[in-house]
Amino acid sequence: MMETSEDTLDPSDWNAFRLQGHRMLDDMVDYLEHLRDQPVWQPMPENIRHSFQQPLDSGQSDLESAHAIFMKDILPYALGNVHPGFMGWVHGGGTPVGMLAEMLAAGLNANLGGRDQAPIEIERQVVQWTRKLFHFPETASGLFVTGTSMANLLGVLIARTALLGSGVRHKGITTNNQQLIAYTSTNAHISMAQAMDIAGFGSDALRRIPVDQQQQMDIAALELAIAEDRKAGMTPFFIAGTAGSVDVGAIDNLIAIAELCQRESIWFHVDGAYGALAMLSPDLAPRLQGIERADSIAFDFHKWGQVPYDAGFILVRDGELHQSAFASPAAYLKRESRGMAAGSPWPCDFGPDLSRGFRALKTWFTIKVYGAEKLGQVISNTCALAQYMKQRIEAEPLLEPLAPVALNIVCFRYRSADANRVNADLVAALQESGIAAPSTTIIDGQLAIRAAIVNHRTTASDIDALIDATLALGEIVAKNAQPQAGRGLQPRPTRFHDT
Numbered sequence: 001m002m003e004t005s006e007d008t009l010d011p012s013d014w015n016a017f018r019l020q021g022h023r024m025l026d027d028m029v030d031y032l033e034h035l036r037d038q039p040v041w042q043p044m045p046e047n048i049r050h051s052f053q054q055p056l057d058s059g060q061s062d063l064e065s066a067h068a069i070f071m072k073d074i075l076p077y078a079l080g081n082v083h084p085g086f087m088g089w090v091h092g093g094g095t096p097v098g099m100l101a102e103m104l105a106a107g108l109n110a111n112l113g114g115r116d117q118a119p120i121e122i123e124r125q126v127v128q129w130t131r132k133l134f135h136f137p138e139t140a141s142g143l144f145v146t147g148t149s150m151a152n153l154l155g156v157l158i159a160r161t162a163l164l165g166s167g168v169r170h171k172g173i174t175t176n177n178q179q180l181i182a183y184t185s186t187n188a189h190i191s192m193a194q195a196m197d198i199a200g201f202g203s204d205a206l207r208r209i210p211v212d213q214q215q216q217m218d219i220a221a222l223e224l225a226i227a228e229d230r231k232a233g234m235t236p237f238f239i240a241g242t243a244g245s246v247d248v249g250a251i252d253n254l255i256a257i258a259e260l261c262q263r264e265s266i267w268f269h270v271d272g273a274y275g276a277l278a279m280l281s282p283d284l285a286p287r288l289q290g291i292e293r294a295d296s297i298a299f300d301f302h303k304w305g306q307v308p309y310d311a312g313f314i315l316v317r318d319g320e321l322h323q324s325a326f327a328s329p330a331a332y333l334k335r336e337s338r339g340m341a342a343g344s345p346w347p348c349d350f351g352p353d354l355s356r357g358f359r360a361l362k363t364w365f366t367i368k369v370y371g372a373e374k375l376g377q378v379i380s381n382t383c384a385l386a387q388y389m390k391q392r393i394e395a396e397p398l399l400e401p402l403a404p405v406a407l408n409i410v411c412f413r414y415r416s417a418d419a420n421r422v423n424a425d426l427v428a429a430l431q432e433s434g435i436a437a438p439s440t441t442i443i444d445g446q447l448a449i450r451a452a453i454v455n456h457r458t459t460a461s462d463i464d465a466l467i468d469a470t471l472a473l474g475e476i477v478a479k480n481a482q483p484q485a486g487r488g489l490q491p492r493p494t495r496f497h498d499t
């Protein structure tokens with residue numbers, strides 16, 4: 001049992017607590033130092049899964065034994081996105097510095113809804129850096145949120161307020177007799193449709209414009225859709241360009257969208273969930289040209305920025321408008337010019353959350369310690385690795401590329417009969433092998449093995465491991481109706497499995 005003082009949750013023996021804390025820190029440093037010795041992922045045994053379905057226990061247990069359960073039953077069965085072999089979906093790798101910053105933030109237990117405190121100045125510092133990065137004016141506002149799904153929703157709500165005025169917040173959209181329509185490409189992330197749904201417009205009010213050969217939104221088709229909607233009496237109000245599409249990493253023609261939005265007086269939003277931070281890389285930043293003209297940009301520090309989850313962000317050109325979309329007066333949130341209630345506006349005036357964690361600290365530490373230049377190099381490097389992977393695929397007769405490699409995402413497949421089923425099985429077998437972890441997507445009806453290189457730890461040897469394992473397992477899977485996962489391959493040793 002952890003010895004707590006009689007009346008509080010603090011330890012009675014601070015020295016014992018300190019020693020145990022150091023052990024926990026050491027275990028995590030060991031884990032990060034030796035990631036490569038472990039499988040990327042391994043399926044969780046059923047008995048462990050069941051061990052987390054116990055009834056609520058009213059008694060205490062000691063910190064040491066809870067930590068032992070963490071090491072034995074939780075840590076080995078995490079998804080593995082910290083691992084250099086992880087290439088599924090779009091997941092950030094996190095960093096040791098980010099981990100320590102999270103600990104400091106948790107120790108402070110700061111609530112960043114508002115009030116006069118240094119943690120909010122840190123969030124404002126990150127907002128200021130972000131403005132500069134995207135060439136936004138000093139009057140632009142920014143806010144940490146959970147992720148880009150939330151940031152996209154905020155973008156829609158702010159655009160709604162821009163068009164209808166803040167009266168819409170009281171009367172609701174149903175009293176407005178215009179039908180508001182938004183546009184994005186068929187490549188856009190599903191959170192764009194969810195944003196329209198949650199905002200009350202319905203996902204049918206989001207037009208999905210086809211993409212061209214380069215997987216970019218077809219601007220002529222976009223113009224046509226807007227003209228047709230106007231003719232039908234509807235009100236186009238929002239266009240979301242994508243900077244780094246989740247399927248293939250395509251970047252829409254942001255300059256053309258900016259110009260169209262200006263001409264048509266439509267809100268220009270950019271979903272740059274992972275791609276927007278390519279601004280940190282001098283060789284990639286020119287590809288994002290036009291982003292500096294956006295009305296709002298949604299992106300994540302927790303993907304390419306390597307900040308530990310979660311650290312989503314929205315940047316809004318017109319800070320006053322942003323505030324008018326969310327600020328709400330309440331007696332218990334009264335502002336003062338001195339004392340703790342000073343420092344208005346507060347972060348809670350820019351979004352739906354009142355209680356907010358200190359996401360800014362891990363972001364500030366990451367940028368401060370590693371530097372913007374090094375973070376930009378990491379981003380460039382993941383794109384160089386994607387080009388290397390593309391070359392390896394092109395050199396293998398049994399492999400076939402399925403999409404252009406614009407940034408850091410490579411889509412390909414193993415050539416075989418019944419290719420969709422074989423490649424789905426192959427990806428599951430790769431994941432279960434613990435060697436490499438891509439995910440899947442569908443491109444023009446074809447199931448693709450999709451490798452998104454986001455993690456700063458990934459090197460050319462991890463790309464080789466993925467390609468070699470794909471060839472070895474592909475042969476087995478293509479021959480077998482019901483392949484055994486990982487058969488014929490030596491998985492990475494499971495170093496932390498039994499500790």
Ligand SMILES: *Cc1c(COP(=O)(O)O)cnc(C)c1O
Pocket residue numbers: 090146147148149150189191242244245246271272273274300312
């Ligand atoms: C990941 C992603 C999202 C969703 O972001 P979350 O942080 O997971 O909410 C939205 N759009 C794109 C393009 C993405 O890659």
